Amino acid sequence: xxxxxxTLIVTGGKINKNFFKNHLKTNKYDIIIAVDKxxxxxxxxxxxxxxxxxxxxxxxxxxxxxxxxxxxxxxxxIPEKDFTDTESALELAKKIxxxxxxxIGGIGTRIDHTIxxxxxxxSALKNDIDIKIINENNEIKLxxxxxEVIKDNKYKYISLIPLTTEVTGLTLKGFKYELDNYTLKxxxxxxxxxxxxxxxxxxxxxxxxxxxxxxxx
Numbered sequence: 273x274x275x276x277x278x279t280l281i282v283t284g285g286k287i288n289k290n291f292f293k294n295h296l297k298t299n300k301y302d303i304i305i306a307v308d309k310x311x312x313x314x315x316x317x318x319x320x321x322x323x324x325x326x327x328x329x330x331x332x333x334x335x336x337x338x339x340x341x342x343x344x345x346x347x348x349x350i351p352e353k354d355f356t357d358t359e360s361a362l363e364l365a366k367k368i369x370x371x372x373x374x375x376i377g378g379i380g381t382r383i384d385h386t387i388x389x390x391x392x393x394x395s396a397l398k399n400d401i402d403i404k405i406i407n408e409n410n411e412i413k414l415x416x417x418x419x420e421v422i423k424d425n426k427y428k429y430i431s432l433i434p435l436t437t438e439v440t441g442l443t444l445k446g447f448k449y450e451l452d453n454y455t456l457k458x459x460x461x462x463x464x465x466x467x468x469x470x471x472x473x474x475x476x477x478x479x480x481x482x483x484x485x486x487x488x489x
Contacts, residue, residue, distance in 0.1 A: 277302045279370035282321075283358045283389075284309030284330055285380025291408035292376060293317060303370065307361045310377045311335060323347065325364060326357040356385065359392045362403075371401055378405040379412075390414075390483060394435070397481070411486040419484075421446075421473045427486035432456070432463035432475070434482060441478025446470030456482075 280301040282292075292313060306314045308326030315335050327349040328336055339346065349360055358378065365373050373396060378389040389405055390412060396403040397414045405412040411427065414435060421430065430447070438457045444450045448467040456463060463482075475482070 276372065277368070277370045279303040279305065279365045279368075279373045281305045281307060281358065281361045281365060281373060281375045281378075282310035282314055283307035283361065283375060283377040284326075285377040285382070285385065285389075286407070287313045287377045288408045289313070289316065295376070295406070299374070301374075303365070303368065305361045305365060307377070308357045311339070313377065320344070323361075323364060325349070325361045327351045327353070356388055356392075358385070358389055362392055362396060366396065366399060366401065373401060373403040375403070375405045376407065379407050379410060391435070394481065409488055413484050414481055415475065415484050416477070416481045418477065419475045421468060421475065421484075423468050423471050423473070424486060427488050428467065429465045429485075429487045430468055430473075431465060431485040431487065432482050433485070434458045434463075434480060436480040439477050439480030439482055441476065442482075443476040444473070445476075446473025456480075 278301045282304065284307060304314065304319065304321045305323045305325060306321040308328055309330040311321065311324055311331055312335055314321050321344060324339055324344055324346045329351050349357060375389065379386050393403050393414045397416060403413065434456050438455055440455045442451050442454045442456050446468060448469050
């Protein structure tokens with residue numbers, strides 16, 4: 273399996289169609305996984321998914337019917353399950369050997385799903401998979417080791433929020449607000465709305481996991 277396999281997961285949160293269309297013009301994917309209602313966004317742009325996953329409790333049934341007799345693999349899940357459709361899609365992406373995954377539609381009006389989608393990134397992080405949740409205003413990923421951040425002028429802010437109880441030995445260089453060997457504990461907003469002032473900034477840490485969010489208003 274190609275070690276550089278690029279996978280896109282399109283799930284059922286809010287999707288800005290212009291952002292989605294422009295993203296697909298500038299990014300090429302080997303695999304596209306449509307997750308439940310996310311299939312509607314894919315169908316609207318005339319894109320053929322590689323896999324379709326979900327319990328299909330929210331998708332327009334007429335759209336789903338278009339794909340039932342196609343050669344696209346459909347994995348139907350039962351609604352009463354211990355994991356979300358998006359987590360199932362992520363497990364599929366890992367199983368087929370994806371090494372880079374972007375999730376579109378992972379941020380929406382359901383804050384519970386948004387938080388859960390951030391948390392499930394942990395399983396990909398532990399498998400050394402480069403994974404992000406993206407929309408027109410945000411890029412979200414997890415980090416658990418020293419990381420270089422290349423400045424991206426699309427985003428004004430960089431926020432660092434602990435996913436684990438605490439993140440120790442946190443040192444920030446190349447940011448407006450720097451830290452030196454700091455312990456960032458869960459339950460504080462200290463890491464929100466920092467700004468990158470150098471072309472390459474560094475985030476160093478000894479233990480723990482950070483949620484790294486690049487954002488713009």
